[in-house]
Structures are given as structure tokens and as C-alpha cells.
Amino acid sequence: MNMDFVKRLGFFLVGLSIGIVFLTFFLKKKSQETGVYFCYLPDCRTLKDIRSKSMHYSDEAKKQLQQYQLDSVAVTYILTEGDVDFSKSDTKSVPCKTYVVESDYKEHDYIFTVRNCREKAILQKVEIE
Missing domain, CATH: 3.30.2310 (YaeB-like fold)
Structure with a gap:
């Protein structure tokens, strides 16, 4: 049972990483086109x-x-x-x-x-x- 959890956690982390990379590129391109930027850090805000x-x-x-x-x-x-x-x-x-x-x-x-x-x-x- 412990190996199943580790395997599922590995798949989850791989999928999460791919999703984050995809969203980063997608949102960056969208912000350049529309001029809308997402500011979450104190400097940017x-x-x-x-x-x-x-x-x-x-x-x-x-x-x-x-x-x-x-x-x-x-x-x-x-x-x-x-x-x-x-x-x-x-x-x-x-x-x-x-x-x-x-x-x-x-x-x-x-x-x-x-x-x-x-x-x-x-x-x-x-x-x-």
C-alpha cells in the first residue's frame, strides 16, 4: 500500500509540473497580447x-x-x-x-x-x- 501512494504521488507531481509550465507560458503570452498582468508579489503590486x-x-x-x-x-x-x-x-x-x-x-x-x-x-x- 505504501508503494501505491508513492507511485500516485509521483504521477501527481509530474502532472502538476507539466500543468504549471503550460499555464506559465499560456498566461505570459496572454498578458503580452492583452496588456493584463498578474501581480502577486509585493514589488509588482x-x-x-x-x-x-x-x-x-x-x-x-x-x-x-x-x-x-x-x-x-x-x-x-x-x-x-x-x-x-x-x-x-x-x-x-x-x-x-x-x-x-x-x-x-x-x-x-x-x-x-x-x-x-x-x-x-x-x-x-x-x-x-
């Missing part, structure tokens, strides 16, 4: 929430964007492909949470400080690492 709001820029950030020659396409790219450094972020602040987003773009490592408010997101500061 935070960046998606920031991108879903109207983006505003502080005066300091405007100057830094000009200095580093970054446009709205670069900002969108960094806020899509970046990583949120939760250890440097202030996720408990009220009314706006502050996040530090790190990403590489055109051979430079950028650090964005973004205030994520209820109605809008504010790019506070842009740095090159």
Missing part, C-alpha cells in the same frame, strides 16, 4: 499601484530628470521594471507612503523616491547610483 495613478513631479525631480536626460518613457520603464527596496522605503507614513525604486536604464542605475498617495503618485527625487 506596489509598482502597478504607483503606475495606475496620475504622476506628478517635485521641482527637485524635474531638475534631476532634465540633468540625467530622462523623459516620461524612461520614468515609465523604471516604474515597470524596477525593484522596490522595502528596507529603504517608508511604508507606514501617512497620508502618503514613500517607496524607493531601483532600476537600471541605459547603462545607469537609477534610484527613484516616490510618494504614493491615495489619488496621485509624486516623484520626489532621482539619483544615479
